[in-house]
Amino acid sequence: MSGNIDRIKEIARGLLETEKVDVVIGFKKGTLPVMSEPTIIRKASDTETLIWDATCRLNLCNYLTGRKDRIGIIAKGCDARNIVGHIVENKIKRDQLVIIGVPCTGMADKKALSDLVGGEVTAYAEAGDQITVKGPAGEKTVSRSEVLQSNCRSCIKRNPVIFDEMAGEPVEELVLENRFADVEKIEAMDAGAKWGYFEELLSGCTRCYACKNACPLCYCPTCFVDESRPQWVGKGTDPIDIRTYHFLRAFHCAGRCTDCGACEAACPMDIKMRAFTRKGVKDCVEKYGWETGMKEGVRPPLDTFKTDDPEAFIR
Amino acid sequence: MEHMGIEKGRLHYSWISSAESTKFVEVVKEVTDAAKAAGPNTNFVKRYMKEAE
Numbered sequence: 001m002s003g004n005i006d007r008i009k010e011i012a013r014g015l016l017e018t019e020k021v022d023v024v025i026g027f028k029k030g031t032l033p034v035m036s037e038p039t040i041i042r043k044a045s046d047t048e049t050l051i052w053d054a055t056c057r058l059n060l061c062n063y064l065t066g067r068k069d070r071i072g073i074i075a076k077g078c079d080a081r082n083i084v085g086h087i088v089e090n091k092i093k094r095d096q097l098v099i100i101g102v103p104c105t106g107m108a109d110k111k112a113l114s115d116l117v118g119g120e121v122t123a124y125a126e127a128g129d130q131i132t133v134k135g136p137a138g139e140k141t142v143s144r145s146e147v148l149q150s151n152c153r154s155c156i157k158r159n160p161v162i163f164d165e166m167a168g169e170p171v172e173e174l175v176l177e178n179r180f181a182d183v184e185k186i187e188a189m190d191a192g193a194k195w196g197y198f199e200e201l202l203s204g205c206t207r208c209y210a211c212k213n214a215c216p217l218c219y220c221p222t223c224f225v226d227e228s229r230p231q232w233v234g235k236g237t238d239p240i241d242i243r244t245y246h247f248l249r250a251f252h253c254a255g256r257c258t259d260c261g262a263c264e265a266a267c268p269m270d271i272k273m274r275a276f277t278r279k280g281v282k283d284c285v286e287k288y289g290w291e292t293g294m295k296e297g298v299r300p301p302l303d304t305f306k307t308d309d310p311e312a313f314i315r
Numbered sequence: 316m317e318h319m320g321i322e323k324g325r326l327h328y329s330w331i332s333s334a335e336s337t338k339f340v341e342v343v344k345e346v347t348d349a350a351k352a353a354g355p356n357t358n359f360v361k362r363y364m365k366e367a368e
Contacts, residue, residue, distance in 0.1 A: 183318075186318065187318065191317070191320055192320070194317075194318065194320035195320030196320075234361065238362045240358075240359055247316075279318045313328055315329040315345075
């Protein structure tokens with residue numbers, strides 16, 4: 001996949017040189033080896049700093065919200081789905097965008113990589129489908145499919161749904177036996193066990209809000225957690241406040257989440273908070289036949305009313 | 316909510332028109348009975364309050 005980078009740079013340079021766009025949003029090398037940084041470039045010469053590899057986990061759609069200029073954006077499958085969502089939610093106009101689509105074969109999980117080398121990764125290299133990492137326990141080479149993020153294992157759209165330029169040949173979509181096995185496992189528990197499961201899951205949370213900052217859906221000018229009149233939720237690290245935050249965030253993402261995994265990728269404590277949002281994804285598929293961001297111009301299920309909407313929960 | 320560990324019967328949804336007074340009474344009865352049956356919700360108590368007990 002990193003092989004697409006030359007084509008990405010070429011398209012980005014072309015767009016900036018011909019002044020078709022004001023900025024290009026992409027990834028550059030981060031200060032740490034496995035943490036690529038989102039970057040916004042304005043000069044054609046800066047396109048040399050662009051990179052594309054299995055560490056470009058974050059969702060670039062996050063940086064589109066409310067921009068007024070013309071933007072070139074590099075989009076993998078999930079980013080493109082979020083861009084569709086942004087257009088539907090009036091956060092950006094389609095004609096402002098030049099989308100550089102990149103077929104994606106999945107991103108490498110940062111925890112899986114550090115586990116491989118028994119600590120902090122000090123060097124990262126990619127050659128074709130092979131990833132080589134160095135760390136305290138020496139050098140290890142693995143194939144990308146062994147260290148994929150869990151959301152990439154259950155990905156339904158690796159190729160961008162909308163794009164203006166394509167930076168590579170489309171890749172084969174995954175054939176999934178049971179996308180929601182993880183959700184079903186939690187559904188099978190009783191109430192007490194579920195409560196305990198999430199208690200354990202969130203035990204490391206420090207409320208740093210990296211998850212909501214990385215999330216393209218979390219674009220409210222003032223998040224409910226920051227409001228103080230009224231104050232919806234306590235601001236400390238009381239377990240119940242932490243839980244309320246994650247509860248509510250999951251509800252706000254229902255029917256909008258593309259399961260891009262940016263929240264988990266950004267989490268410094270490796271909390272798998274997709275356990276919350278995945279339920280919303282599953283319910284929308286089962287109850288409304290809805291997959292977020294797969295088609296332009298369709299409003300999400302929680303935004304529309306149909307006479308045959310399921311209403312078994314209401315009396 | 317149930318998925319996240321809230322017990323069944325703690326959360327109720329209903330749509331009652333202002334003209335449906337009998338339905339309103341029925342629903343209120345049901346909800347209060349269900350709430351009493353479920354007992355106090357100790358899960359949503361803050362840590363400092365638990366410690367004070």
